[in-house]
Amino acid sequence: KQEVTQIPAALSVPEGENLVLNCSFTDSAIYNLQWFRQDPGKGLTSLLLIQSSQREQTSGRLNASLDKSSGRSTLYIAASQPGDSATYLCAGLNTNAGKSTFGDGTTLTVKP
Amino acid sequence: DGGITQSPKYLFRKEGQNVTLSCEQNLNHDAMYWYRQDPGQGLRLIYYSQIVNDFQKGDIAEGYSVSREKKESFPLTVTSAQKNPTAFYLCASNTGERNTEAFFGQGTRLTVV
Numbered sequence: 659k660q661e662v663t664q665i666p667a668a669l670s671v672p673e674g675e676n677l678v679l680n681c682s683f684t685d686s687a688i689y690n691l692q693w694f695r696q697d698p699g700k701g702l703t704s705l706l707l708i709q710s711s712q713r714e715q716t717s718g719r720l721n722a723s724l725d726k727s728s729g730r731s732t733l734y735i736a737a738s739q740p741g742d743s744a745t746y747l748c749a750g751l752n753t754n755a756g757k758s759t760f761g762d763g764t765t766l767t768v769k770p
Numbered sequence: 771d772g773g774i775t776q777s778p779k780y781l782f783r784k785e786g787q788n789v790t791l792s793c794e795q796n797l798n799h800d801a802m803y804w805y806r807q808d809p810g811q812g813l814r815l816i817y818y819s820q821i822v823n824d825f826q827k828g829d830i831a832e833g834y835s836v837s838r839e840k841k842e843s844f845p846l847t848v849t850s851a852q853k854n855p856t857a858f859y860l861c862a863s864n865t866g867e868r869n870t871e872a873f874f875g876q877g878t879r880l881t882v883v
Contacts (some may be wrong), residue, residue, distance in 0.1 A: 662812075689868040701860055703774075706827040711867050721874075745814060751868070757828070758872060760812040 660685040664761035681731040681748035688750040697743045776875035791846045793861035801866035802844035807858040
């Protein structure tokens with residue numbers, strides 16, 4: 659059974675700092691890995707989707723990498739801003755029946 | 771605008787009542803999903819459907835029921851058998867193909883009173 663772990667559970671950084679969020683998964687048989695952002699009381703917003711054949715994806719200040727062999731993905735946020743404060747979740751789309759397994763998320767606080 | 775609409779945003783249930791949460795999508799997606807989120811935790815899969823008139827249990831299906839009579843709609847009923855229903859419920863959809871991006875609704879917060 660796929661297990662997805664996100665470390666750390668919470669992170670607080672000063673504005674302007676570059677940071678990395680980690681996501682690890684136990685089963686490398688995934689079709690893709692998706693990073694989401696969740697604001698308090700809201701749904702999930704898709705940030706980046708990395709296909710299993712890709713190693714990274716970039717969108718603006720965000721860069722996500724995927725290493726299936728080691729079971730790891732990272733989300734790099736450059737020049738963090740207070741507006742980046744949210745919970746970030748990763749999810750691996752498993753090869754069976756299109757089901758995704760989610761991590762518990764990392765809650766990021768960027769202080770002005 | 772294409773997207774997923776969940777309603778209501780807030781829902782209160784009395785003990786012993788069944789309630790139904792609505793999820794509608796106009797993305798022409800084949801697959802739809804229901805997740806439950808408890809405070810400080812990730813998402814747990816309740817039910818999912820990959821095609822009309824078919825659905826499968828997820829990891830925590832007990833006390834819940836669903837239907838998929840139309841491609842765009844996937845309502846979730848929280849029955850009285852669900853002993854701890856207070857949670858945030860999220861609906862998602864994707865094309866059902868392997869390299870597919872999932873999209874989420876804004877959620878329904880259910881509280882037992």
